[in-house]
Amino acid sequence: MIYIEPQLLQRVNTWLTPTFDKETQDYIQNLIATNSKQLEDSFYKDLEFGTGGMRGIMGIGTNRINKFTLGKNTQGLSNYLKQSFPDEALKVAIAFDCRHNSKTLAKVVADVFSANNIQVYLFEDLRPTPELSFALKHLGCHCGIVLTASHNPPEYNGYKVYWQDGGQLVPPQDTAIIAEINRLDYSEIKFEANESLIEYIGQDVDDVFINASVKNGSFNTSDEAKNNLNIVFTSLHGTSITTIPETLKRAGYNNVHIVEEQREPNGDFPTVKSPNPEEPEALKMALELAEKVDGDIVIGTDPDSDRVGIAIRDLDGNMKLLNGNQTMVVMTEFLLKQWQNEGRIKGKEFIGSTIVSTPMMTQLANAYNTECKIGLTGFKWIAKMIKDFPELDFIGGGEESFGFMVGDFVRDKDAVTATLLACEIAAQAKANGSSFYKELIQLYVEHGFYKERLVSMTKKGIEGAREIKQMMIDARENPLKEVNGSKVVLIEDYQLSKAKNLVTGEENNIEIPKSNVLIYYTEDGSKIALRPSGTEPKIKFYISVNTTLESAAQFTKTENQLESKIDAIINDLKIN
Secondary structure (H helix, E strand, O other): OOOOOHHHHHHHHHOOOOOOOHHHHHHHHHHHHHOHHHHHHHHOOOOOEEOOEEEEEEOOOOOOEOHHHHHHHHHHHHHHHHHHOOOOOOEEEEEEOOOOOHHHHHHHHHHHHHHOOOEEEEEOOOOOHHHHHHHHHHOOOOEEEEEOOOOOOOOEEEEEEEOOOOOEOOOOHHHHHHHHHHHOOHHHOOOOOOHHHEEEEOHHHHHHHHHHHHHHHOOOOOHHHHHHOOEEEEOOOOHHHHOHHHHHHHOOOOOEEEOHHHOOOOOOOOOOOOOOOOOHHHHHHHHHHHHHHOOOEEEEEOOOOOEEEEEEEOOOOOEEEOOHHHHHHHHHHHHHHHHHHOOOOOOOEEEEEEOOOOOHHHHHHHHOOOEEEEEOOOHHHHHHHHHHOOOOEEEEEEEOOOEEEEOOOOOOOOHHHHHHHHHHHHHHHHHOOOOHHHHHHHHHHHHOEEEEEEEEEEOOHHHHHHHHHHHHHHHHHOOOOEEOOEEEEEEEEOOOOEEEEOOOOOEEEOOOOOOOOEEEEEOOOOEEEEEEOOOOOEEEEEEEEEEOOOOHHHHHHHHHHHHHHHHHHHHHHOOO
16 A cells, blocks of 8 residues: 555545545545555645636546536535525526537536526537627626636646626635635535526527627728638637637628638647647648638637637738737727727726736827726736726727737637637728738837747646746745846736835835736836746746837848847746
């Protein structure tokens, strides 16, 4: 018999009680006998809620996504809903993506809600995450759940919780719900469904959602311009195939080429290493199709259709994948201009972004006499801005990780409407003798050339988690004094909620919720942020540099200079 630490043994023994089925108990006994390392990794902690809900590897144990961990979440959430709305008939909506076990786990979640006398609206088949956010409000629900692990590898799944406003859980609900979940014993989960309280939804909600996407993402583009735009689209085996082709069709875009090999939803994501449109390799087949059909724009979405990757032709006619910051500034400026042209900017509007996204968003807001509100990483914080400031009109906003939201009819990043918006921009630009890429360059001329890059370091398992924790401790205890020869002038520590000016010695409080993020600002305008991922075993370094761009003719030369500067910063920090 292998030695098991007492704390771990207590967790394991809980799962060997009659509360858990024989299959689960047999599996654990086998791990005890044969694989102590996997046993430890399966039970050494409880899965936690991060920036995008709860994500983890599917399997048996407290550190895994399974019937019991999600059942416990749902039971705790059911209890909290009853406490929060004691005199109301409770309703929830549930959606799921293409991942293995998503449909089965969604039904488990529905069963637990219904067993707690809560009305459930369960999508009949896979649907995009933004449609769940929309459906929740459309159906007057108190909360919603999406079973998804976004762009994580195939062995992962996840559980995202949405509140009445259509946005993901934020304080104070999140901590209260987590406390309720942690208080529960697994034996308290009610798994026996009340089928009369489970209603399946589908096409009826699809139609309303797609029409709303067309309404919010269309901006007076001529039919001729739409017909002249050659679009290549891939769903990367995910959920967007259920809505994006139809959204483009209803908006008048008929020149759409779909990557057929990636059309079929498949949790193995067989044609890509990772179903993440942030990575050029994921869009390889779409880019190849674009060359065959002379495409103007390539669009790819992640498995649950909240992230969107966009590739367009550069000045030499080659397809180039833009990063999330670049697509965000082009989309935001386009929306600002539309609002300005319609006379809708009256000083009570705002756009939204995050602390690790491009500072260029603030420059755009200033140019249009609007406010740019900055929140923590994750779209739940942008949704919270809308909720917290009902007297202001939300125009749009995004984050560097390929997420964008048009207006507030959906309260999460929305690849469906963002795809349509990107096509509107590209079609109008082409009709005017320009292009999406040239519009981006012109923004750099007008507002400053901001260039960003993300460096991610993967650290898996228990040791990886410890290593990431130590890296953040070291960064706090031994802060950088200079980066690439430029003095650090300001340090923002979001865990301590303190911003310290190293030139004047002045300290100020940071008035947004605490988060394990550290940001350095240097004398030459560079910005370097360190942040452990809330959904993956990674620590991320966000690097931003900037300069002026005198004219479009200087673009390539200036871009090369900025890229070299980022390379030098990466070498200096030894994170390559």
